[in-house]
Amino acid sequence: MTTVVNRAVSWVRDTADRNARRTLNGLRLVGGLDRPNTGCTPHVAMWREDRASLWRYRAGMDTGRPPVLLVPSLINRSHIWDLRPGDSFVEGLLDRGYDVFLIDWGTADEQDSDNTMSTYVDHYLPAAYAAATDAAGSPPAVLAHCFGGVIATLWAATVTEQPPALVALGVPTNWAEMGPLAHVTQQGRLDPEDVLDDTGNVPPATMLRAFQMLRPLGDLAGYVTLWDRLHDRRAAQAIWALTDWAHDHVPFPGAAFVEMIRRLSRDNALYTGEVLLGDRPRSLKSITCPFLNVYGTHDHVTPPDSVSPLTGLVGSARAHTLALQAGHIGLLVGGSARKHTLPAVTNWLTTVRSGNGSGT
C-alpha cells in the first residue's frame, strides 16, 4: 500500500513539475522573452542590389578549402541555412573550414512583381557569384535548395565558365510528380495569375496554405510535439525556431511565379532538359561541372520521383545522386542535416576537389 501511495505521490510531483516547466517555457516563448535567436552566425554583407544581398561568413582560418555559395529558395527566409547555434548548415560548413557565402533574396514587394525567372538566373545570381568570387579570390562551389536549385541549375546551364561544383538539394525537376501543388495549376483549374494579389505577387498566406495542403495534419502534429517537449527549454526552442521559419513565407514575385507555372509545371520544361527563359533556351546538357543531386526520401514538398531525374539531365561526366533519409527541410536542419547532409556533401566536395587536382 505504501509503495502504491509513494508512486502516486511521485507521479503527481513529476507531472506538476513538468507542467510548471511547460507553462513557464510556454509563457516565455509566447511573450517573446525566450525566443530562439535565428541567423546569428557572425556575417558581413558583401553585395546588395534591390532586395537581394550576399552575406559572408568567415571560417576564421585558411584551410585551403574552396568557398561555398549557398542559394536559398525564393519563397522562404534565407536563415534556414543558419537556423540556430548548434543547428546551422552554415556553422557546419565553417567548422569544416569552408568560407561561406549566402544569398538573401529579401522580401519581394510591388516593385519586384515584374521580376521573371531570368531576373534571378541572369542577373542577381551571376552578380552575387561574381561578388563572392572577388571576395574569396576563387570561384565558389554552389549549394542550392529547392527553387534556389532551379535558379542555380538554369544559371549553370547558361554560363560558359562553370562553377567548381554544383550541389542541388531537393530541386523540383519532374513537375508531373509534384503532387497537388502542381496538379491544381497543371490541369487548368487555376491560372497562375489567379493567385496574385494587388501587388502582383503571390501573397505569403497563399504559399503557406499550399504547403499546409500537402500535409493537412502537419501543423497540428507539430504543435502536439511542441507541447510534449515544452518542458525541455532547448527542445522547445528548436521546435519553435523551425515552426516559426516554416510559417514565415515571403511574397513570390508574380512574373517569376507565372513563368514557373507555365514553363516548369505545365510544360514540364526542366524534365525535357531544355528551358526557354528570356527568349534563350537553357540546355541542362550544358552543365559540365561536377554535379551532385541530393534528395530526401521523406520529402513531401519535392518528392523523390520529382527530384531524382535531374542527375540524368545534366551534361556533367561526374554527376551523382545521393538519397538521404530526410524531409525537404531536414536536408538543411536538425539531426539529419548534421549526421547525413553535411558529411555527405562536404565529403563529395573534397572528392571532387581532389579529382580536379587543380585546387579549384
Place this chain on the structure above:
Amino acid sequence: MADLPALPTDWKQVFFAVESRLSPRLERLVRTDAFLDTLAVANGVSRLVRRSAGNLGNGIVEALGLPSSRQVRQLQRSVDALNRGRNES
C-alpha cells in the same frame, strides 16, 4: 495505479496513432479531382468577393474626394517607373 507513470504520454500516443492513420487518407483526399475543383472554385469566389469589396471601397473613398488605395498604388507605380528609368539612364 501501476500504470500511472505511463499516463502523461498516452494521449500523445493516441494522437499520433490516429494521425498516422488519418494523414494518408487526407493526403489522398487533397489529390482528388473533387478537392482540387472545390479549391479552384473557392479561390475564384474569394477573389471575386475581394475585388468587388475593394472596388466598392475605392469607389466610396474616391466619391468623397479622398485618395483611394487604388490611386495611391497607381501613383507609386508611376514613381517607381520614373526611378527605374532614371537609374537605367
